[in-house]
Amino acid sequence: MTENYTALYEEHKKLGASFTDFGGWQMPLKYSSELAEHHAVRKAAGLFDLSHMGEVWVTGLEAGALLDYALVGKLSAIADGKAKYSLICNADGGVIDDLIVYRFGDEKYLVVPNAGNAPTVAVALAERAVAFNAKVEDASAITSLIAVQGPKAEAILLKLTAEAQHALVTDLKYYAFNELTVAGHDVILARTGYTGEDGFELFVPNDGAASLWASVAEAGAEFGIVPCGLASRDSLRLEAGMPLYGNELSLERSPFDAGLGGVVALKSKEGDFVGRAALEAVKEAGSQRKLVGLKGLxxxxxxxxxxxLKDGAVVGEVTSGQPSPTLGYPVAMAYVDVEHAELGTALDIDLRGKAEPFEVVALPFYKRQK
Amino acid sequence: MAKVAAELKYSAEHEWISTDGSGPSVVGVSAVAAEALGDIVYVDLPEVGSTVTAGETCGEIESTKSVSDLYSPVTGEVTEINDGAVGDPALINSDPYGAGWLFKVTVESEGPLLSAQEYAEVNGGEL
Structure with missing residues (x-):
């Protein structure tokens, strides 16, 4: 596999990042201490390079109809300027990827899949577009994505925007976006994230990425912003109970097993969509295993x-787990047999031969105070 | 901080051991290893009085991201463990050659050990 580098790679090197391969991309794992980066996002702000994520534009008269057919949600019903979390499934109902869809208008949508899946998703969308009057363009290679996450994120963005545009920042609701100028760059500013904190994601053309990154870092310095790598991104999303494709989601798991049944619009969509028949059957049959949260005792x-384990017998498998930096105890997500998935159930995790006690708890593990 | 402390010897598995000759030797993990592991949150050490064997696992080190086996660089009896590092494993990251030491051992025999120079060469660390 060829290695991909984001437009910010040189910035990360200058900051002393240690790198890791993620979905074919050389990405910062951490800059200093992943725990410090994690805490900075919970208490102040963190700056992330997410340029490895994909950006696929879907445009044309039937753009909405195509997305309704290609994805499991009813994307045509999103309001302009709003975003929606969705899934793309195969005909068997297996999850190809989870993604976010941003609606700019009736004939213009932006689909943001995960890094490693972006080419697959772009191809699948293009294949599914054949019968539709719609165009699919993969702009991943020319688009950078920078996230500013944490309670100080809004204050930092306000420093970088003209006063006349401040309301475009402050009035922006969760899962909504605006097009505006940040630090001299025309960006798409979305109030979305993968950390469980308030925060923003900024789409910017590659040639502006380094300059925008530097401006955010400088403006955020007084608020304690730190650059954050994928290690803290993973621990933050785990505390927030958010699934990671490849861990909680895969071709082998149905959205219903993953607790994402609400994302599948079996009722509100009248027409057919890819995976519909299989997903209806899976829903009818019920899940054998369910994704649960586990709290370490x-x-x-x-x-x-x-x-x-339950009484020594294997009843499930951990998908993600680590000590929670914010909560101070180990947390994990796991698929467990439905009869052991009730909240409060005492289970063990086989830690390399030692049974360690855990308890089934509600997700997310961490919810920010609003 | 130097990534490789000059006065110590090292195992290929990234443990260091002090060999000043007088009394039990001190064992820890190198700064190279501590950095690669990430923030260490848990350490499981051999019991005082137990015998450790060169090249065999004698404990575990757990970071936010992973769990790694701890290998003993020597064979001998454990005389003391660092309760400070057990209580505050972050010491292993912040001071791997000092306050973050792991255990003391009466050395019966050494496993294959590298000099600081050799270890630094293999691991790209600086002395």
Missing amino acids: GRRAGRGHYPV
Whole structure:
């Protein structure tokens, strides 16, 4: 696999980042301490390079109809300027990717899939577009994405926008976006994130990425902003109970198993969509295993693929797990047999031969104070 | 901080051992390893009085991201463990060659050990 580098790679090197491969991209794992980065996002602000994520434009008269057919949600019903979380499934109902769809207008949508899946999603959308009057353009290679996450994110954005545009920032609701000028760059500013905190994601053409990154870092300095790598991004999203494709989501798991049944518009969409028949059957049959949250009662953390035990028998498998930096105890997400998925159920995780006690708890583990 | 402390010897598994000859030797993990592991949140050490064997696992080190086995660089009896590092594993990151030491051992025999120079060469660390 060829390695991909974001437009911010040189900035990360200058900041002393250690890198990791993620979905074929060389991405910062951390700059200093991943715990410090995690806490900065919970208490102040963090700056993330998410340029490895995909950006696929869907335009044309039937753009909305195409998305309704290609994805499991009713995307044509999103209001202009709003975003929606959705899934793209195959005909068997397996999840190809989870993604966010932004609606600019009746004939213009932006689809943001995960890094490693972006080419697959772009191809799948193009294939599914054949019978529609709609165009699919993969702009991933020319688009950068920078996230500013944390309670100080809004204050930082306000420093970088003209006063006349301040309301475009402050009035922006969660999962909504505006087009405006930030630090001299025309960006798409979305109030979205993957951390469980308030925050923004800024889409900017590659040639403006380094300059915008530097401006945000400078404006955020007085608020304690720090650059954050994928390690803290992972621990933040885990605390927030958000699924990661490849861990909680895969071709082998249905959206219903993952607790994402609400994203599948079986009722509100009248027409057919890819995966519909399979998903109806899966829903009818019910889930054998369900995604649950597990809270560690000891100090040891469960990790991906560790077995989950009930009285010594394997009843599930951990998908993600680590010590929660914010909560101070180990947390994990795991697929467990439905009969052991009730809140409060005592289970063990097989930690390399040692049974460590955990308890089924509600997701998310962490919810910010509003 | 130097990534490789000059006065110590190292195992290929990134443990260091002090060998000043008088009394039990001190064992820890190198700064190279501590950095690669990430923020360490838990450490499981051999019990005092137990015998550790060169090249075999004698504990675990858990960071936010992963769990790694701790290998003993020598064979011998454990005489003391660092309760400070057990209580505050972040010491292993902040001071791997000092306050973050792991255990003391009466050395019966050494496993294959590298000099600081050799270890630094293999791991790209600086002395």
